Amino acid sequence: MGTANARPQAALALDVGGTKLAAAVVVVGEDGPRVRCKAQVPTETERGAAHVMAAMEGLAARVLSDYRAHGAPVPVEACGAAALGCPDAAGQRVAFGANLMEGWTGMPVAANMARALGVPCVLLGDVQAHALGEARWGAAAGAQSCLCVAPGTGLGGGLVIDGKLVRGAHGLAGHLGHMQSAHAQGMRCSCGKLGHIEAVTSGVGIGALYQGADIASADFDPAIDGAWVARRASEGDERARAVLAQSGFALGSEIGSWANLIDPAVIVIGGSVRKAGAVWREALVRGYRSQALEPLIDVPLLDAALGDDAALVGAAEYALDRSARPA
Numbered sequence: 001m002g003t004a005n006a007r008p009q010a011a012l013a014l015d016v017g018g019t020k021l022a023a024a025v026v027v028v029g030e031d032g033p034r035v036r037c038k039a040q041v042p043t044e045t046e047r048g049a050a051h052v053m054a055a056m057e058g059l060a061a062r063v064l065s066d067y068r069a070h071g072a073p074v075p076v077e078a079c080g081a082a083a084l085g086c087p088d089a090a091g092q093r094v095a096f097g098a099n100l101m102e103g104w105t106g107m108p109v110a111a112n113m114a115r116a117l118g119v120p121c122v123l124l125g126d127v128q129a130h131a132l133g134e135a136r137w138g139a140a141a142g143a144q145s146c147l148c149v150a151p152g153t154g155l156g157g158g159l160v161i162d163g164k165l166v167r168g169a170h171g172l173a174g175h176l177g178h179m180q181s182a183h184a185q186g187m188r189c190s191c192g193k194l195g196h197i198e199a200v201t202s203g204v205g206i207g208a209l210y211q212g213a214d215i216a217s218a219d220f221d222p223a224i225d226g227a228w229v230a231r232r233a234s235e236g237d238e239r240a241r242a243v244l245a246q247s248g249f250a251l252g253s254e255i256g257s258w259a260n261l262i263d264p265a266v267i268v269i270g271g272s273v274r275k276a277g278a279v280w281r282e283a284l285v286r287g288y289r290s291q292a293l294e295p296l297i298d299v300p301l302l303d304a305a306l307g308d309d310a311a312l313v314g315a316a317e318y319a320l321d322r323s324a325r326p327a
């Protein structure tokens, strides 16, 4: 699956999220991916893009040298960097990410990593990589197409059709969080615009709903997030339960609308908000069924299966796909 090359193949993969930065060598054989020599550090986005870029290069070099010290049974031939923000169409630079980290827009991630590691590198979105990983080897393995939705710190998405990641003309395909929703009217999104679904469905958005104040308002407290609300709900806080139901229904409704546009074979739900509990999950399904056209009502809503390694696996697969192409 994946490339025309004989397997096994190996790629260095990076997963740069809002809180964690992970790197590993992913060895992909006919029987699936093996994640080797994984290492993880805090991303520390508050220290700015130059710091994070240096941390990425340092962590990847350490993982590569660790892998080589273990004999490197399959040589590393490429690097895939899955990162927060919007990649450009060529998979080289960050096209837009100033809202996430100072100095991130324009960062030449692929060139910097290629120089640090000595292998070709490609940049893609973190949830795009997550989607590809789940489509090749996770919950959506074997499905003709897969829409992956990941509510976490933000709300990301990815689309895989016939085994290929859909990246779009500008590299942005799958940015589901920035669709307008009636459920998010008047709420400020992380991208700066008003009324996007992320504003009420990400971990931050659930906190905003609970507080009745969006992220732009002076009395918004970021410490009250989705995990905090889920904990309160489990302790019997009725407001917390109502907010989880409202957020889950809003996201489900949006997914139903997206399904009408894309007609995916399966829908994979990833992201940390997925752990919010039964109230959220039941509302998500109700919301989905409220919007999906009749023939799409029973499209499976599957839980992501690869856990924290999904983006690493997808980034490696994407890098190996690209390196197999003639120059």
Ligand SMILES: [Zn+2]
Pocket (backbone or CB within 6 Å): 177, 178, 179, 189, 190, 191, 192, 193, 196, 198
């Ligand atoms: Zn937005």
